[in-house]
Amino acid sequence: xxxxxxARSALAGPAPAVPPPCAAPAVASSHxxxxxxxxGGIAAVFLxxxxxxxxxxxxxxxxxxxxYSLTDWNLLSEPGFVxxxxxxxxxxxxxxxxxxxVTGGYVLLNLGIQMIAGLGLAALLHRLTRSLLVRSLxxxxxxxxxxxxxxxxxxxxxxxxxxxxxxxxxxGLAGQGFLTSPDLALxxxxxxxxxxxxxxxxxLLYAGMLLVPAQVYEAAALDGSGxxxxxxxxxxxxxxxxxxxVLVVSLIGxxxxxxxxxVTTKGGPVNATRVVYYxxxxxxxxxxKMGYAAALALSLVLILGVLTxxxxxxxxxxxxxxx
Amino acid sequence: xxxxxxxxxxxCLLLAIVISLFPLYWMLRTAITxxxxxxxxxxxxxxxxxxxxxxxxxxxxxxxxxxxAAGGSGADLDFFLYLRNSVVYTGLVTGVQTLLCAMAGYAxxxxxxxxxxxxxxxxxxxxxxxxxxxLLPNFVLVKELGWLDTYQGLVAPSLLMTPFAVxxxxxxxxxxxxxxxQAALIDGAGKWIIFWRVVLPMTxxxxxxxALTTAVWTWNDYLWPLLVAPGEETRVLTAxxxxxxxxxxxxxxxxxxxxxxxxxxxxxxxxLVVFFGRRLxxxxxxxxxxx
Numbered sequence: 386x387x388x389x390x391x392a393r394s395a396l397a398g399p400a401p402a403v404p405p406p407c408a409a410p411a412v413a414s415s416h417x418x419x420x421x422x423x424x425g426g427i428a429a430v431f432l433x434x435x436x437x438x439x440x441x442x443x444x445x446x447x448x449x450x451x452x453y454s455l456t457d458w459n460l461l462s463e464p465g466f467v468x469x470x471x472x473x474x475x476x477x478x479x480x481x482x483x484x485x486x487v488t489g490g491y492v493l494l495n496l497g498i499q500m501i502a503g504l505g506l507a508a509l510l511h512r513l514t515r516s517l518l519v520r521s522l523x524x525x526x527x528x529x530x531x532x533x534x535x536x537x538x539x540x541x542x543x544x545x546x547x548x549x550x551x552x553x554x555x556x557g558l559a560g561q562g563f564l565t566s567p568d569l570a571l572x573x574x575x576x577x578x579x580x581x582x583x584x585x586x587x588x589l590l591y592a593g594m595l596l597v598p599a600q601v602y603e604a605a606a607l608d609g610s611g612x613x614x615x616x617x618x619x620x621x622x623x624x625x626x627x628x629x630x631v632l633v634v635s636l637i638g639x640x641x642x643x644x645x646x647x648v649t650t651k652g653g654p655v656n657a658t659r660v661v662y663y664x665x666x667x668x669x670x671x672x673x674k675m676g677y678a679a680a681l682a683l684s685l686v687l688i689l690g691v692l693t694x695x696x697x698x699x700x701x702x703x704x705x706x707x708x
Numbered sequence: 709x710x711x712x713x714x715x716x717x718x719x720c721l722l723l724a725i726v727i728s729l730f731p732l733y734w735m736l737r738t739a740i741t742x743x744x745x746x747x748x749x750x751x752x753x754x755x756x757x758x759x760x761x762x763x764x765x766x767x768x769x770x771x772x773x774x775x776x777a778a779g780g781s782g783a784d785l786d787f788f789l790y791l792r793n794s795v796v797y798t799g800l801v802t803g804v805q806t807l808l809c810a811m812a813g814y815a816x817x818x819x820x821x822x823x824x825x826x827x828x829x830x831x832x833x834x835x836x837x838x839x840x841x842x843l844l845p846n847f848v849l850v851k852e853l854g855w856l857d858t859y860q861g862l863v864a865p866s867l868l869m870t871p872f873a874v875x876x877x878x879x880x881x882x883x884x885x886x887x888x889x890q891a892a893l894i895d896g897a898g899k900w901i902i903f904w905r906v907v908l909p910m911t912x913x914x915x916x917x918x919a920l921t922t923a924v925w926t927w928n929d930y931l932w933p934l935l936v937a938p939g940e941e942t943r944v945l946t947a948x949x950x951x952x953x954x955x956x957x958x959x960x961x962x963x964x965x966x967x968x969x970x971x972x973x974x975x976x977x978x979x980l981v982v983f984f985g986r987r988l989x990x991x992x993x994x995x996x997x998x999x
Contacts, residue, residue, distance in 0.1 A: 431812060
């Protein structure tokens, strides 16, 4: 399944920030040509393939996943019903809580770096240039396959021969095992994924900045507001819907960190980068504890649901001050 | 902006571009460094004795002995086979999914039928579900069907639809003016005909936009292909790189070979930027505007 890795999964969940411009019945009935009986028949034709796909590869597995989470299945024998045992175990599993903590740390780091750097870059683009070339170049890292990104940065951050340590020693600083030290590994992974995602985030934010009407800036300039002040007092507040959108989308994306960890650290050193996605993967495909993995996955669904809801509420995402 | 503000701002922007691109340059620089000399030759912007041998050996164009002598693990990438698999995977998923989801997006935006809002709400809810939840049972399903290491197993879950594509295209079709369709309807054409003859040709742009995003995601996809199609015959490029890394000795990874393989995996991406740069940038910004 195409699942954009790490921060790149960005677009996987842009639903929340978009106000449902649906208002279906009113709109539809206002069109005379739509007829009185609706389009049930032809709609079925339009929707059939997608509905089959949805039923077989989304609904059915969701039901199955929920069922597995109540069993002790190991992929080989028949699944045996164990009630809520997996959930009871999960609550007492220190590695699960550790994985949530690690994921939380990663999400904060990754969102922090990408939002701040992304906003800065977007502001620079907005004030300096409309050059397509500049924007294309900034988005190149996002296009590099995450496996390649992981490999490349393993090499750049290599403890002995890596370029970054080369620079450090040139500055007279001690070399670091960026991906092998428990203190630095998670930050390193966050920096790696920020490298790949910041240009993309900046472009999303830049698009949002273009929506702020020019008159607003003209008025601010007339009032003698400086660059920095205008940015914080005018641009940022007016961009709230797009910032909320990017935050929600990156939050969901960051929780799905897998590829970079799988390539560079494999969860180590000593659990320092064992994020929840990787932990679920290990339970399922290294330890063959399908039941437990399913219970973990379902818990992740719930956690993300709650987080998204809270975030939407806090950011009042769907209301724009421009409206 | 006045005074030193503007040059300073440009300097920041240029720095960002350098940070974005330098790692890729370093990848290439490493790939053309002779394996034996890497330890003593990591400083300059260019290696002392540039060589294409690393590319030859990861592509399997050099003999095992020669490759080992150059510091390789003897593992090679059957690059063109994996490239073919990646192209098949990406091409099938992108083409079929975009078309089918366009049909569904159009139905959700323009047709009236019972249960429409409920159904659409279900799709939106599915957007929030982290893929790993359905990935585990989907793996089991593909295994039960005997589809491991087959193309059909590889493409099955994403071939027909993703909730995101349906959502994206519905939002798009909502914004298309109805006048054209109206004219066609008055001419007596049915919705089916209108969709294929009028709406689709009119909306090639956004369809291509979505297709590009889907293509990038599918091309970069790692976990699913690694799980269901790790076998030589169906292995895609990303999975191949992961496996290539595993075959490289842990203590002294074959960096020159790994970087040569990595550089090869980036070539298609760079082609995409060269040919579709504007559309790619537009497609990201379009998501931003819609936010």
